[in-house]
Amino acid sequence: MKIAVLSGKGGTGKTTVTSNFAVNIKHSIGIDSDVEEPNLHIFMDMKNSASEPVYTLYPSIDKELCNLCGKCGDFCNYHAILPAKNQVIIFRESCHDCGGCKLVCPNGAITYKKREIGKIFKGRSKYNTELHYGLLNIGEMSGVKIIDQLKKYSDLDGKTIFIDSPPGTSCATVAAVEDVDYAVIVSEPTPFGVSDMKMVVEMLREMKIPLGLIINKAGLGDEEIYHYCEDENIEILGEIPFDKKIAELYADGKIFSDSLPEYQDFFSDIYKKIAEGRRSL
Amino acid sequence: MKISICSKKEGLDSLIDERFGRTENFTIIDMDTMIVETIENTAKNEASGAGGEAVKLISKYNVDIAVVPHLGPKAEKAMEAFEIKTVSQEDYKTVGEVLEAYKSGKLKEITKKKGLTRL
Numbered sequence: 001m002k003i004a005v006l007s008g009k010g011g012t013g014k015t016t017v018t019s020n021f022a023v024n025i026k027h028s029i030g031i032d033s034d035v036e037e038p039n040l041h042i043f044m045d046m047k048n049s050a051s052e053p054v055y056t057l058y059p060s061i062d063k064e065l066c067n068l069c070g071k072c073g074d075f076c077n078y079h080a081i082l083p084a085k086n087q088v089i090i091f092r093e094s095c096h097d098c099g100g101c102k103l104v105c106p107n108g109a110i111t112y113k114k115r116e117i118g119k120i121f122k123g124r125s126k127y128n129t130e131l132h133y134g135l136l137n138i139g140e141m142s143g144v145k146i147i148d149q150l151k152k153y154s155d156l157d158g159k160t161i162f163i164d165s166p167p168g169t170s171c172a173t174v175a176a177v178e179d180v181d182y183a184v185i186v187s188e189p190t191p192f193g194v195s196d197m198k199m200v201v202e203m204l205r206e207m208k209i210p211l212g213l214i215i216n217k218a219g220l221g222d223e224e225i226y227h228y229c230e231d232e233n234i235e236i237l238g239e240i241p242f243d244k245k246i247a248e249l250y251a252d253g254k255i256f257s258d259s260l261p262e263y264q265d266f267f268s269d270i271y272k273k274i275a276e277g278r279r280s281l
Numbered sequence: 282m283k284i285s286i287c288s289k290k291e292g293l294d295s296l297i298d299e300r301f302g303r304t305e306n307f308t309i310i311d312m313d314t315m316i317v318e319t320i321e322n323t324a325k326n327e328a329s330g331a332g333g334e335a336v337k338l339i340s341k342y343n344v345d346i347a348v349v350p351h352l353g354p355k356a357e358k359a360m361e362a363f364e365i366k367t368v369s370q371e372d373y374k375t376v377g378e379v380l381e382a383y384k385s386g387k388l389k390e391i392t393k394k395k396g397l398t399r400l
Contacts (some may be wrong), residue, residue, distance in 0.1 A: 073337070079330025082337060084362030091355055094330055141329070 001156075003274065004180040004209075006165035006173060008196025013186045013216035013240070016250060018164040019043045020257045023127045024267040027159045030125070032133035033150055033176040034166040035118060035143035043255055046131050049123030054134070054146045057112040058095040059102065061088045065109035072101040072110065093141050118146045127255075130159075147175040160271070168196075169203045177204065182274050183211040184237065190221035194228055201232065212274065217242040237270045282312045284383065285344045286376045291319040293377035297370055301349045301356055302331035308376050309342050318342075332356030336363055348379055348388060367391040 005018045015032075018040060022030035032040035041049070059072070059081055070083045080094035081101055092115065102110040118136040125131050134146035143166075153161070165176040177183055183204050187197040197213075204211045213229060218239035229236055240246065240263075249256040257263035287304035288295040298304035303325045309318050320342065324334035332352065336359035339347060347360065348370045360367050368388040373379045382388055 079327065079333055082333045082359055082362070084337075084340070084359065085364050087362055089333070089358055089362050091330065091333065 001182070001275065001278065002161045002163065002180040004163045004165050004177040004183045005186060006177060006183060006200055007167055007186045007193075008169070008198070008200045009187075009193055010167040012167075012188050012193060013214075014164055014167070015040050015043060016216065016240075016256065017184065017186050017214055018162050019255045020263070020267045021162045021271065022125070022129045022131075023255050024257060024264050025160055025162075025271050029130040029132065029153075029159055029161045030164070031131075031150055031161060032164045033147045033172070034164055035134035035136040035146045035150075035172070036166065038133040038135060038164075040164050041121070041123075041125075041131055041133050042253055044125035044127065044129060044131055046121075046123045046125050046133075049121040049131075051119045051121045053116045054118050054120055054149050055114040056095070056117045056145050057097045057099075057114050058092040059090055059110045060113045061090070062109045062111065063087070065107045067107060069106065071104045071106065075100050075104045093139065096142060097145070118143065120146065120150055143172050144175045147172060151176075151179075169199045173200075174203070174207070177207065177209060180209060181278060183209045184270075184274075185211055185213045186216050187213060187225060188217040188220060189215055189223075189225040191224060193221065194225050197225075198228070201234065210277070212237040214270070215239040237273060238266055240266075282346070283309055283342065283344045284312060284346045284348065284380070285309045285339045285342070286348045286379050287350065287370065288319065288376045293317060293375065293380065295319075295376050296374060297376055297379055299350050301347075301352055302327075302333075302335045304335070307335075307339055307342075307344075309339070309344060310380060330355060333359040336360055336365065340365065346383075348383060349391070352391070 005014050007014050022028045030040055032038040068083050072081045073083045078094045078096050080091045082089045117140045120134050122132045132150055134150050136143040163176055166172040185200055187193045212235045214237050219242040246256045249259055285307045287298040288306045288308040289298050304322050306319050306321055324331045327334055333355045336356055340363040344365055346366045349367050350370055368390050370379055373382055
């Protein structure tokens with residue numbers, strides 16, 4: 001079973017929730033798909049990680065065959081390829097590796113070269129949970145390839161995968177939640193939290209992914225989130241209070257249910273709720 | 282010889298635009314006939330790569346010289362590939378003022394900056 005943890009807004013507690021799930025649910029794998037700034041491995045205290053490079057392709061023009069017809073440039077939505085006076089310029093970092101320019105080239109002048117855009121790290125946390133995370137190289141525009149590769153599991157083997165998603169509703173977030181069985185939204189009960197959460201709900205409903213909400217920092221803000229969930233028929237799976245102790249543990253880079261054992265059941269109960277709901281589907 | 286100037290509206294009285302790739306319009310002046318033509322910058326709403334597309338657009342109008350504000354690295358590379366010379370628009374207010382300044386040789390040619398190699 002694959003569960004994505006996401007939020008509309010950064011800093012609402014995705015990593016907190018993901019790490020607490022991964023530690024308290026047996027046979028789980030934690031995946032940090034926020035490849036621009038992964039931090040799950042820091043909280044989970046990852047050991048012995050091994051890395052592997054992730055590549056993407058970009059076009060290369062054979063000047064002998066190219067007659068500067070301009071079809072590749074007209075086709076490319078990302079303007080990664082620009083036929084000019086006597087040459088074709090390639091903006092490698094803008095290329096999304098869709099393969100379209102090669103298809104539209106009538107002269108067969110386009111081939112592809114590969115280049116590294118980042119890495120994937122695999123290892124285990126000190127809690128013995130399997131952990132994978134990606135890291136996008138600085139200056140790169142899209143981490144979607146890394147996220148796709150992160151999500152290629154050879155064998156699920158009855159394990160539960162928790163995916164820490166990138167914030168917002170970008171291409172990267174869509175890639176992270178694609179094909180998951182369930183999405184846990186983490187939101188704080190503030191006007192900004194609710195406003196950004198609405199976009200995530202819309203995205204998930206469009207993608208037909210079942211969802212539930214964990215309210216983090218409950219007690220902060222106002223009542224709007226409760227009214228919104230009632231109107232939209234969104235299940236509130238649980239609430240984590242706005243508590244100084246939890247904040248201190250987070251600031252120390254610790255997983256709070258590890259030090260506050262009363263929360264261990266909180267996460268395993270939510271997991272059971274999700275798993276049972278899935279069975280009844 | 283044709284010269285293009287980034288402009289907010291049409292004609293010589295228009296204010297200049299401080300952006301290149303996302304400028305509203307390009308006012309193109311044929312220096313031999315003094316015919317003034319304003320074209321809409323169709324690249325301005327692109328999510329990315331507006332600079333390069335804008336260069337492609339003005340190249341279709343056979344522009345030889347572009348008066349520009351700060352150029353991004355992609356637009357800079359595209360100008361070179363389309364063989365369009367670039368001069369800095371300085372702090373002038375209107376298209377007409379920029380044109381006069383160009384005629385009297387007050388606008389500096391932009392030389393390629395070193396260090397902007399990552400494309």
